[in-house]
Every structure is written in C-alpha cells, then in structure tokens.
Amino acid sequence: MNITQTEFVQSFIDKLTTTFGKTVDEATNKEAYQTVSLLLKDIILRKWQKTQNQQVEQDEKQMYYFSMEFLLGRLIESNLLNAGLLSTCEEGLKELGFNSDKVFIEEHDAGLGNGGLGRLAACFLDSLASLNLPGHGVGIRYKYGLFQQKMVNGYQVELPDYWLKDDYMWETKRSDKSVEVHFGGEVLLVSKDNHLHVEHKNFERVLAIPYDVPIVGYENETVNSLRLWSAESMPNSFHFHSSEGHDYYHYLDYKRSVEQISEFLYPDDSYYEGRLLRLKQQYFLVSAGLQSILSRFKRKHDDFFLLPQKVAIQINDTHPSLVIPELMRLLMDEEQLGWDDAWKITTSTVAYTNHTTLVEALEKWPIDMVQSLLPRIYMIINEINERFCQSIYYDHPELRDKIAEMAIISYGQIHMAHLAIAGSFSVNGVAKLHTDILKNREMKNFHTIFPERFNNKTNGITHRRWLMNVNRNLAQLLSNSIGKNWIKEPRELIQLIKYTDDASFQEEIAKVKLKNKERLAEFIQSEYDIKIDTQSIFDVHIKRLHGYKRQLLNLFHILHLYQLCRDNPNIQMTPRTFIFGAKAAPGYHFAKQVIKLITSTSDKINNDPVVKDKLKVIFLENYNVSLAEKIIPAADISEQISTASKEASGTGNMKLMMNGALTIGTLDGANVEIRDMVGPNNIFTFGLTSEQVFEYQQNGNYRARDIYNSDQRLRVVMDKLVNQFFTYDDVEFKNIYYSLLYNNDEYFVLKDFDSYVEAQQHVEQTYRNQKSWLKKSITNIAHSGKFSSDRTISEYANEIWDIHPL
Structure with a gap:
C-alpha cells in the first residue's frame, strides 16, 4: 500500500492524540508502538474483511491448520514488511524522534508456542497468505506462554510468561462466534423412531471464545486468519440459590478449572492432573475449532458429502488427533449421519503430519482418563478401533499377529498416532529421511495397509x-x-552461484x-x-x-x-x-x-x-x-x-x-x-548414520564404557563432571556422568565424539x-x-x- 512518509507522520500524530491524548514529545516507546499498530491494523482490517468476503463469495475450498502451537514472535515488523510499509514507518518514526528498534521491541513475543513445531506453523501461515491461498490457523489463546526462563546461579528458573499483560494489538475478540465445549457426564443411547439417538447429560459446560489474529500476505490483498480459542466459565449453568448453600464455592472451583484450560502451554504432565489438563486442552481446541468450521460450512451448504470438497483439515502432530472422533460425533450426533457416511467424510477431510520418531513423543492416553473426561468420544474411538482391527484381520491376514501393536486401543492405552493414521487420507513426514523411516521402520505395518496415504513434505521457513x-x-x-x-521466487537465489x-x-x-x-x-x-x-x-x-x-x-x-x-x-x-x-x-x-x-x-x-x-x-x-x-x-x-x-x-x-x-x-x-x-x-x-543407529539399537552391541575407557580425551572431559572441577563437591553433575556410562549413552554422545x-x-x-x-x-x-x-x-x-x- 502506498503511503508517503509525510502521510504516515500526520496519521501517527492524529492517532496518538485521539488514542492517548498526548503530543509526540510526551509519548513513550510503548505508546508509539501501540499507535503504529493501530494505524497498521486499520489498513489490515479493510483487507481482512475483503478477503473474508471474497472467500465466502467464491466458495473455494478452505484449509484449517490445527496446532497446539503457533510461535509467531513479534508481528509488528513482519506485518509492516508484508504491507509494504516497513521503511516508510521506520523513516517516519525517525522523523518523529523515535528509534524504531526501541519502539518495535515493545511488542512482547506471543506466548503461543515452544519450539520448531510452533515456528513451522507460523511460517506456514505466512506462506499461505503470501501465496493467496485460503488457509487458516486454529489454536489456543494461552494466557501464559511456556515460561519465562531466568538463570539464577546458573540454574534455569521458570517464571510465568504473562505475555497478555498488555493488550495484544493484533487480536480481535469475536464473542458472537462463541461455542460450547462439554466435558464429563453420562452418555445414553436412546431409541427414537427406529433410530438410535445419543443423549449427553450432567456434563461440564465450557464457553470457547474465539480471538482472531490477521495473517498478512506479502504485498498482496490477502489477509487470512489465525483463530485462537479462550476458555471461559458459564455462570448461567450454575444455580446460585439452591438450598445447599455452597454452590457459590463450587462455582469458583468450576471457574478456576475452566480457566486453566487456556492458561498454560503444555502443563506439566509428570502427574495425573497435568496430563488430564493436557487432554482437556486438546479436546477443547478440536471441538471449538470444528464447531466453528461446520457452522461456516452450513451457511452455504446442507449436503455434508460436500465437506471434503470445501474443507481440508491438517492436524499438526498427534496433539489435535481428537479432530477425528470429534468430527464423527458432530456428523452423527448433531447432523444425524450414519457411521459409514460420517467415516467416509471424516477420512476424506482430515490429513495428519507426523513430527517425530521418538516413542515417548507419540502420545498415548489411559483409557479410563478418556472414558471419564470424554465419554462419547471414547465410545467413538472404541468403535473406530474395533472396525480397524477387524479390517486388518480380514483384509491383511499377514498382519494378524501385529494387531495388538497396531491397534488404536491396546494395553490400557489409546494410541493417538494410530488414530491419526487410521482416520486421515494423508500421512506426511517432514523430511525425506524422516518419511523413509516412517514408511520402512516406525510405521511400516501401517504403510503396508495404506501405502497411498504416506508422503513427504520437507519443512520450510518463511x-x-x-x-x-x-x-x-x-x-x-x-x-x-x-x-x-528472489523475493517472490526464492529458488532464484540459485543465481548467486555465479558469485561464489x-x-x-x-x-x-x-x-x-x-x-x-x-x-x-x-x-x-x-x-x-x-x-x-x-x-x-x-x-x-x-x-x-x-x-x-x-x-x-x-x-x-x-x-x-x-x-x-x-x-x-x-x-x-x-x-x-x-x-x-x-x-x-x-x-x-x-x-x-x-x-x-x-x-x-x-x-x-x-x-x-x-x-x-x-x-x-x-x-x-x-x-x-x-x-x-x-x-x-x-x-x-x-x-x-x-x-x-x-x-x-x-x-x-x-x-x-x-x-x-x-x-x-x-x-x-x-x-x-x-x-x-x-x-x-x-x-x-x-x-553415525540412521542405519547404524538402528543397528546398534537392535543388536544391543553398543558399550559406552568401552569408548570411555579407550579415549583418553573423553575420560579427561567426563571425569570433570565428578572430580570437583566445577564445584567443591562431586555430585552436581553425577547424573549426567552415570546416564552416559550406566544407562549406556542412549543418544550415542560418546560414540560420535571422535x-x-x-x-x-x-x-x-x-x-x-x-x-x-x-x-x-x-x-x-x-x-x-x-x-x-x-x-x-x-x-x-x-x-x-x-x-x-x-
């Protein structure tokens, strides 16, 4: 968008005056940041509304990217860059007496992610908008980020990352788009008019309120959305004037438990309550997100067989795998479709990205936890599992002895990666080697059944x-x-070869x-x-x-x-x-x-x-x-x-x-x-290569202590962990020392040292x-x-x- 520096300066002064009642000389860096953000948001909102109208009118297929993380970083610079206003803004701020670096740093990094998984999701959103593609993010609006790391005497100390202590300038609350999410209760199957109906009673009601963040495409007219859901209590669902007299305190407990759902990214899952909260978060995300998607779909269509033609859902790792049974629930219980039709629609709509080969990172949930928290969802998962295992038994007799290890429910656990594979039409790895490992080793049996589903999509960055x-x-x-x-066609960077x-x-x-x-x-x-x-x-x-x-x-x-x-x-x-x-x-x-x-x-x-x-x-x-x-x-x-x-x-x-x-x-x-x-x-x-690592893991013929004994350099280094080199006692780092020698160096640190x-x-x-x-x-x-x-x-x-x- 073409705005001159003079126009920017005057708009800044006007917005600062009407928002804060201050002159430029009186304004702080924070107020300058907020003023720039408001100016820019005015421009973005017009494009945003235009994009939404166009997507509705053209009725093109939309993609929704479900992820527990979106590691956005600061948006002020990237929004200005994509809007074509970065240099204009920086020069205008300089003319006004501000240092743009100090102004921009007033934006707190959004606490919506942790690592590569969340940053990948953020890069994907940027590329979707910049390529004019109708694709949106679906996540949780965490009140606190992962944590703020402080170092105290060399130790990591975790402090709350209250990134929302100031208004988040880029979000827009959409209270009118709120939906309910239900937990717990009892599920009854009732026969009416020769049809089986589901009645869900005595459940806990949670209000899911969406906050939309615009995702600005680079120098185009596209502005997509990242929809973040916040959990709030529903006071109307409580009876404050009951004869028991203590419902008020029950309500406070209920309110606190609800607010926890969107409070922290990745609650500590080393104890039961933390794991339960993680499961709650995951269902909250998928239920709210899917209800919103289906509501939008129904405004234009009443034939749910069109859903796969109008909607694609990508689940980013196993965290949002409950999309599959929740979509089944909505299609069957709310829209009255039969199982076969609902399953065909679901498995034609949902795609799954796997991000790990680490066994501990492939999520599993105890049956009793899912059954008590999500009774109807458990019933659906159980039915998916029964049908899946039967299909293996009858259609793939060569895998009958593998059913227990391939089942979605086995040994008291629900295996979310297995659910994601069984319930999606695409399963992709994120690098060629990773995908080969999935197909030929970690998920080999699933690849035997669904060879057409597996594909590779090597990650990228914006x-x-x-x-x-x-x-x-x-x-x-x-x-x-x-x-x-190269800016529009980054592969054009290859022209630099002539300058090497x-x-x-x-x-x-x-x-x-x-x-x-x-x-x-x-x-x-x-x-x-x-x-x-x-x-x-x-x-x-x-x-x-x-x-x-x-x-x-x-x-x-x-x-x-x-x-x-x-x-x-x-x-x-x-x-x-x-x-x-x-x-x-x-x-x-x-x-x-x-x-x-x-x-x-x-x-x-x-x-x-x-x-x-x-x-x-x-x-x-x-x-x-x-x-x-x-x-x-x-x-x-x-x-x-x-x-x-x-x-x-x-x-x-x-x-x-x-x-x-x-x-x-x-x-x-x-x-x-x-x-x-x-x-x-x-x-x-x-x-080591991946093949060599697999061979050591299979044969068990790796001996970390042998390497320690044979490499003088390693002995000198490792002995520093236990010989008071760092501290006056020898216990500070003994667990590291013993994990390498007595737990046999799980990650081959000693083997690769030389x-x-x-x-x-x-x-x-x-x-x-x-x-x-x-x-x-x-x-x-x-x-x-x-x-x-x-x-x-x-x-x-x-x-x-x-x-x-x-």
Whole structure:
C-alpha cells in the first residue's frame, strides 16, 4: 500500500492524540508502538474483511491448520514488511524522534508456542497468505506462554510468561462466534423412531471464545486468519440459590478449572492432573475449532458429502488427533449421519503430519482418563478401533499377529498416532529421511495397509522473516546482485552461484556478516557484560534442550578444547565464541542439569586468563523468536548435531543456512537434503548414520564404557563432571556422568565424539582460509531457496489439500 512518509507522520500524530491524548514529545516507546499498530491494523482490517468476503463469495475450498502451537514472535515488523510499509514507518518514526528498534521491541513475543513445531506453523501461515491461498490457523489463546526462563546461579528458573499483560494489538475478540465445549457426564443411547439417538447429560459446560489474529500476505490483498480459542466459565449453568448453600464455592472451583484450560502451554504432565489438563486442552481446541468450521460450512451448504470438497483439515502432530472422533460425533450426533457416511467424510477431510520418531513423543492416553473426561468420544474411538482391527484381520491376514501393536486401543492405552493414521487420507513426514523411516521402520505395518496415504513434505521457513526482515543488509546485497525476483521466487537465489568465486562479492558478504556479529556482540556486552571477539568463529547451538539434540556433545568438545589450551597455552587456535540458547521442560531434570553444566562451563572458561582470548561460552537466557532473530544473522557455524534418525527435520538448520552459516551436523532430518543441495564440500558432516543407529539399537552391541575407557580425551572431559572441577563437591553433575556410562549413552554422545572433534578441526582449518569459507557460505545461501516454506506450502496445497489461490 502506498503511503508517503509525510502521510504516515500526520496519521501517527492524529492517532496518538485521539488514542492517548498526548503530543509526540510526551509519548513513550510503548505508546508509539501501540499507535503504529493501530494505524497498521486499520489498513489490515479493510483487507481482512475483503478477503473474508471474497472467500465466502467464491466458495473455494478452505484449509484449517490445527496446532497446539503457533510461535509467531513479534508481528509488528513482519506485518509492516508484508504491507509494504516497513521503511516508510521506520523513516517516519525517525522523523518523529523515535528509534524504531526501541519502539518495535515493545511488542512482547506471543506466548503461543515452544519450539520448531510452533515456528513451522507460523511460517506456514505466512506462506499461505503470501501465496493467496485460503488457509487458516486454529489454536489456543494461552494466557501464559511456556515460561519465562531466568538463570539464577546458573540454574534455569521458570517464571510465568504473562505475555497478555498488555493488550495484544493484533487480536480481535469475536464473542458472537462463541461455542460450547462439554466435558464429563453420562452418555445414553436412546431409541427414537427406529433410530438410535445419543443423549449427553450432567456434563461440564465450557464457553470457547474465539480471538482472531490477521495473517498478512506479502504485498498482496490477502489477509487470512489465525483463530485462537479462550476458555471461559458459564455462570448461567450454575444455580446460585439452591438450598445447599455452597454452590457459590463450587462455582469458583468450576471457574478456576475452566480457566486453566487456556492458561498454560503444555502443563506439566509428570502427574495425573497435568496430563488430564493436557487432554482437556486438546479436546477443547478440536471441538471449538470444528464447531466453528461446520457452522461456516452450513451457511452455504446442507449436503455434508460436500465437506471434503470445501474443507481440508491438517492436524499438526498427534496433539489435535481428537479432530477425528470429534468430527464423527458432530456428523452423527448433531447432523444425524450414519457411521459409514460420517467415516467416509471424516477420512476424506482430515490429513495428519507426523513430527517425530521418538516413542515417548507419540502420545498415548489411559483409557479410563478418556472414558471419564470424554465419554462419547471414547465410545467413538472404541468403535473406530474395533472396525480397524477387524479390517486388518480380514483384509491383511499377514498382519494378524501385529494387531495388538497396531491397534488404536491396546494395553490400557489409546494410541493417538494410530488414530491419526487410521482416520486421515494423508500421512506426511517432514523430511525425506524422516518419511523413509516412517514408511520402512516406525510405521511400516501401517504403510503396508495404506501405502497411498504416506508422503513427504520437507519443512520450510518463511524467507520474508528469516532473511528479508532479520538480515536486511544481506537481503539488499542479494537484490543488488541478482535483482529482486528472489523475493517472490526464492529458488532464484540459485543465481548467486555465479558469485561464489567473485572476490568483491565475497568481501561484501564478509562485511554483512561482521556487522551482524558486531550487533550481537553489543547486545551480549550490554545484557551480560561479556566482551566477545567479533573476529572469532561464532559457533551457534540454539534449539530446545533435549538429550537427542545433544547439547552435551557440543559441551564435551568445548571442554576438550579448554583442556588443550590449558595443557598448551601457546597453541595456535582460531578464537571461538560458543553461543547457546535453549529452554528445558520444567520436569525434564536431565536437560536442566545440562543447562547448569553449560553455565558452569561458561563461568570456568570465561574467567580463566589462560584461555579467555581463545574461547568464550555464552548462554543466552529465555530463548525465543526475537532472540533467534538477533543470533541467526551473526552465526558462522550452525550446530545440527542430533542423533541420526531422531530429528524429524529441523528448521533452525534452514534459517542459519539462509543467513550464510555453515552446518556442522549428522546425516539426520533435513541435514541430508541440505547436504544433497550444497554438496558434501559445503557442509561438515560426522557421526553415525540412521542405519547404524538402528543397528546398534537392535543388536544391543553398543558399550559406552568401552569408548570411555579407550579415549583418553573423553575420560579427561567426563571425569570433570565428578572430580570437583566445577564445584567443591562431586555430585552436581553425577547424573549426567552415570546416564552416559550406566544407562549406556542412549543418544550415542560418546560414540560420535571422535568424529565430531575431527569435523570441528575441519571447521577451524576451513575458517582460516576466508576465501574458501566465504565461497561455501555463498553456496549455502544460493541453495537455501529450496527450503522456503512457500515451496512446502505449494506442495501441501497441490498434493494434499487441493486448495488454490483466490
């Protein structure tokens, strides 16, 4: 939209005056942010309404993306960028006397997600709108985010992330679209007019209120929606004047239990009440979302056999798998369809994305919990299971001995991944290796039954945020060199290949990287009072803290380098700055110990005069999207060192690659496709392959203690965990030590150590030859267009959802 700087400035002054009754000189940065947001929202709302009207009028098929997470980050910059107003706004704010960085940072990251799963969902929404596709998000409006991480004496402490303490400028409450969600009670099957009817009695009523967030397409007229549901109590369902006299207190208990549903992302599931709340959240999301979708469908249609032609539902991992029995319930109990018709419609409408091969991450729910909380849903799941098992028995006699392990209900548990596969028309993995593992190993038996359902959709990232917005100097350099066509067609970045040996272009790339490193160094200096060398290698490991992501392997290499420096103070070594950002789940004690080990290592190394000019270790607290946006443009090395076969895809690897970092990684997830794109000489790979990991797991012939005993370097490093190297006692890190030696190193940290050290030596040797390094960096940027989420979404749209640009 074309607005001049003069027009922006005048509109800003007018809006500030009418909203806050202040002059520009009196306004705070927060008020400036809110004023810009209100101005921009006025523009967005007009496009939003126009898009909704067009979608209704054209009656094109809509896609709804159900996810427990949407990790949006700040929207102010991306909304301005997509609306074509970012530079105008920044220059206008400067004219008004504001620093745009300080104004924009007043927006709190939306606390709607945790890691890659939620950030992927956010990137997908951006691409849907930017490609003019009718696709919307469905999630929960959590009052508190995952948690705010504070470091106290090196330990992670979790504080509430009350991101809604200020008005969320982008949401619009839609009270008129509220629906009811019911929990508990009794279900009766009653015969009426020769038909079986369902009566649900004595249930708990919860009001689901939607808040819509506009998703703005890049320089087009499309604004899609992210609908977030908030749970509220229904006072009218209580009788305050009963003779018992204590209903008021019952109501307060009820009100509190209802509000909890949309209060926290991922309640602690290490105890029964926490697991019950998670199940409640999941059903709340799918029931509210589906009721809204069917209500919209019914405004134009009364034939439910048209539903698969007008609606596609994608469930993001197993969390929203209850979409399947809930859609069955609505079609049968509310719309009076028979089982066969309802099942045909459901299995033609729902598609499932799997995000993991980790057994513990494939959700299972105890039968009695589902039966008591969701009695009608349990009845439907049970019937789905009976029919599914019978179909295996009769149609696939070769799998009869596998029925117990394939059943949706078995051994007292409901297996949500099995439900998702049985009840959907598409099952996709998120990287080629991941999909192959699903088809040939983890879900091999299901693939035998439904070979046509399984497909791959390699993840992607929105280059608008992760390159154009966070690394504007690089984006400008690319446009000056190959033109701007890459912005709409990111695969056009491949044209950069012709500049890989161009000395002047390499020099410009080096200048951009140095400027980004200086910016990050200034931030670290101001926030942590740690001075870092911008000429050092910025070695970055930013992701959720988990055993399989192997921050521990990175740490062991750091401690090995530290020992080398201590043993030989004159050693020639390119200085390194190791940067970590990670949160550990509150109940995941091993991960929290690893964080403490990182901070203890940081204290030890950063305060040692012998190594302070060679090594620095930084742990940046409260890792989130906004922090990632500071780190990623400055990275030289991208740590993607998960145990092979455990990381489904990864998207941090793509963001870092797109910003010119070189990957050191195992052949896991999308690392394999990055290597295939850039070539083996432009990535540093190491470690066991997924096949070797499977072989060790099957044969049980891995002995961690043998490696410990045979590798002097490892012994020196690991003994530091229990020999008072870090503390005056030897118990601080003993659980890490014993988990590796006595629990036999589940994620093969020790096995891959030697290979990892060798790969890191190769990193240093390559970095010393800056011409070679910059050539590899440019090659990575050139091939990164393949990993744009625009490509991923186009594949989903054409091959799964069958939706088309309006």
